[in-house]
Amino acid sequence: MVLSHAASGGSSDDSVHSTFASRYVRASLPRYRMPENSIPKEAAYQIINDELMLDGNPRLNLASFVTTWMEPECNKLMMDSINKNYVDMDEYPVTTELQNRCVNMIAHLFNAPLGETETAVGVGTVGSSEAIMLAGLAFKRRWQNKMRAAGKPCDKPNIVTGANVQVCWEKFARYFEVELKEVKLSEGYYVMDPEKAVEMVDENTICVAAILGSTLNGEFEDVKMLNDLLVKKNEETGWDTPIHVDAASGGFIAPFLYPELEWDFRLPLVKSINVSGHKYGLVYAGIGWCIWRSKEDLPDELIFHINYLGADQPTFTLNFSKGSSQVIAQYYQLIRLGFEGYRNIMDNCQENAMVLKEGLERTGRFNIVSKDQGVPLVAFSLKDSSRHDEFEISEFLRRFGWIVPAYTMPPDAQHVTVLRVVVREDFSRTFAERLVIDIEKVLHELDALPSRSSGPSLQHPNGDTVSEKDLARQREVVSVWKRAVAARKKTQGVC
Template identity: 75%
Template structure:
């Protein structure tokens, strides 16, 4: 009785919790799309309706298009939850978080063989991802080049950067946003990364840096940074220039040191002055963290570093973002100390092994050419040998029926006539899943082989839409394009009916 007297008389009559059906409680009306709703709703209802919509997203674990980490241990999940409310930029309030970032920078720089003494602090920064890291590295190169040109009394208004046409779009963003000309080396069939000789030919006195990619987005292949360095050293010596190299190691930076320790691509090379890497790729952290490190303090112009007196302390910062979450930086430190060199090496070896299982299975179909390389990111890129009936886009589309998200796309210029499929093998992609994917590829191929080519289907559907009674004549299984063209489109079978049918645009 005490509880009842404390509640309004109409409470139970209006309480939505008394409604027994799911829909009446949560989704009687359409959800807001353009305007904030006038009234609040129960937290359970907000959670439920959003959760239900998110069920229509793909399964991240089966998203083989993404390099981004989709699984971490429960212990690091707890650390992330504990630090979700920390703003990293509040360095004076969260000094331990700042210290963890500095430790990560030190470990990563030394992993890339930066010439540092014992106890010496490395030069670098945590970023939201490799895109921000690339912007920062590019700005450092541009400012350093401009300062040198000004000191020499030379024009400094036309900087350029040399890359391969296979670079990630963030390099194009950097060039456009910060007014730097992008000079790209075109690809060619059979050679899908930047040619070092052609790259160095494009270098001139206005080149702020040459970008090499350790792990092409298209097929995972490593570019030959050592050869690029040799050619650039020779040109610098001949011209008196000091053109540097930046290595975009977004995906390969956490692979090469563990799988290919003898491969020279990092700060061991004289022209390599900065490197970026994505912690949220093979650094094994959820999306939202990247890193950029410089070889020495002289490679980062001091005027780009801001000293902010914010919340009680001087805070040096060199980032495009100000406020950002601290949880991903903490998660990166967890992975570095939890796994150590041995743990990362074991995981990368397992990824490479599973990539080989998948590669062998795809090759065994006899239907595909493998475009990825043995040395590189554990990626399997492949294309159809015969595209006369079906293409890679149809395979990608039909693999979704089994839950797999496998991208189909074209190569960069001048190899865009090559279409391919790509599978990124991450830590959570097991040998069993690799075998399952091969089985499902077999099923998709059998399904597509049993159907007429897509052009035939389009013609048949268009004709039967106009003349339904023709359906039994037009859709015999396995019919060839030539038969459709000769007997149907050319009117040899039904000239009267096709007289009013518009075939332009269909064939």
């Protein structure tokens, strides 16, 4: 007798069903509560993988400075070490050694005043945000100790920065109760003015923060001028106000493209530097570094010692447990590429940025806001935004897959709106040329659409008058398109 499929019990075996015909994809999954029952691993994978397809393509995310490509060998190293908890130094001593090697290599790259056998002072962090928190705490504690020793109040510390600083500086100020004194920007000058910054320094200033690679337009601030002006003011006042350099974006660029530029520990008032390994350090997101000039610049009372993981282990981080993969990947990149490899990559990024800049200039429609010397990016704004603006260009470019942010400048240049394209290692010459072509297509489409502030009639580019009916229809199309874009558009930062 031949049994039917149902009689044999086959209908209850999910493995015989098509993935997309199984009951696990035929009903909505719970979004706010854990489901009562388990599902097969294949179904869980497929459901999550399919939903992730709705994300943007990281390679085309030109808003981000963060690395989106690494070599397969490095990817394998990361996956092989993903189960190691970095904080357990006694259990994973080789990983700890690799972190220490990275700290020393980066310190020497930044010209730290170290002897041949002297160990650098620094730590790996989750990113530059954590590194800045640690550097800021060190400055605050050193200032408090100095003020207490002099019998002076130490309850109103402040820090001087430009208004172009990344949001992590605002977080530090708010979290750790430090007044943030910002040097306002002005149209055409989008970085901190060193003279204005030094004027704002007082006895309660724990440090002045300079940015090597502004998030807004990639420009390097003049750390050398800041150092010289601050040295003079310190001599006049008897203070010893130091400098921290936020080199999150530029720290892995300046040593290779501009080796003669003085911004690092060659300047005597630079006491600490942070850099993002996951930006132009060429590692996936999750790694930053903070380097101090000397042991005296990192107060001992901020370093904790633990012994319950097997041995005495010093630690100075905001996080405790964290993965080892990014530390190992950073060491891979440093020894794999060496100085020569990093220089070649940064040269290529800069060349591709120039190709993009020249292509935009040929359109005759944009002002270039970024500088040739700085982070390899192109920031640009419309010469005429009376009909359509930069935000519309950003939205329309998403149709081609490009994620290009549009944003306004900080005070007092908030009336200036810019678009920004960050050129990373995986942004090729072909990408640069293709992006220019797509921007030209977007401009042509926008030229054919009604202005945001159009009246009852509109003159079409070909000279014909657009009827009220056609105008209403065009506006409806634009409105529907904008709603569709907004529905899937993620919140865009500028970091």
